[in-house]
Amino acid sequence: MDSQDKHQTTKNHHFTQAFKHALDGILDIIHNEPNMRYHMIFALGALLCGIILRISRMDWLWITLAIFTVILSEFANTIAESLSDLVTHGRFDPLVKRVKDVAAGAVVVAALFAVITGGLVFVPRVWTLLF
Numbered sequence: 001m002d003s004q005d006k007h008q009t010t011k012n013h014h015f016t017q018a019f020k021h022a023l024d025g026i027l028d029i030i031h032n033e034p035n036m037r038y039h040m041i042f043a044l045g046a047l048l049c050g051i052i053l054r055i056s057r058m059d060w061l062w063i064t065l066a067i068f069t070v071i072l073s074e075f076a077n078t079i080a081e082s083l084s085d086l087v088t089h090g091r092f093d094p095l096v097k098r099v100k101d102v103a104a105g106a107v108v109v110a111a112l113f114a115v116i117t118g119g120l121v122f123v124p125r126v127w128t129l130l131f
C-alpha cells in the first residue's frame with residue numbers, strides 16, 4: 001500500500017485496487033474481532049467433521065450456507081459497531097444501543113441457524129456410526 005492509497009477517499013480506479021481494499025477489510029476483521037476468529041474455528045471444525053463423516057453434497061450446501069451466514073452476520077455487526085462508534089465517540093446514545101444490540105442479535109440468530117444445521121447434518125451420522 002503506498003502513502004497515497006493509505007488516505008484514499010476517492011473511488012477505486014481498478015479491480016485490483018478494489019480487491020486489495022476488500023482483502024484489507026477481511027484481514028482487519030480477523031485481526032481485530034475475536035468473535036470472528038471463534039466463528040472461523042467452529043467453521044474449520046464443521047469442515048473437518050464434514051470430511052471425516054463423508055457428508056453428502058446437499059449437506060455440504062447446508063453447512064456452507066450456515067458458515068457463510070454466521071461470517072457475514074459478523075461483518076454486518078462489525079460495520080454497525082464501527083459506524084456507531086464513529087458517530088458517538090464513546091458517548092451513550094439510546095439509538096446506538098439499539099443498533100448495536102440488534103446487530104449482535106443478528107449474529108446470535110445466525111449462530112443458532114448454524115447450530116441447528118450442524119445438529120441436523122452431523123448428529124444422525126454420528127448416531128449411525130455409534131449404534
Ligand SMILES: Nc1ncnc2c1ncn2[C@@H]1O[C@H](COP(=O)(O)OP(=O)(O)OP(=O)(O)O)[C@@H](O)[C@H]1O
Binds near residue numbers: 035077
Ligand atoms: N455509544 C453507545 N451508546 C449506547 N450503548 C452502547 C454504546 N456503546 C456500546 N453500547 C452498549 O454496549 C454493548 C456492547 O458494545 P460493544 O461495542 O462493546 O459491542 P460488543 O457486542 O461487545 O462488540 P463485539 O461484537 O466486538 O463483541 C452494546 O450492545 C450496547 O448495548
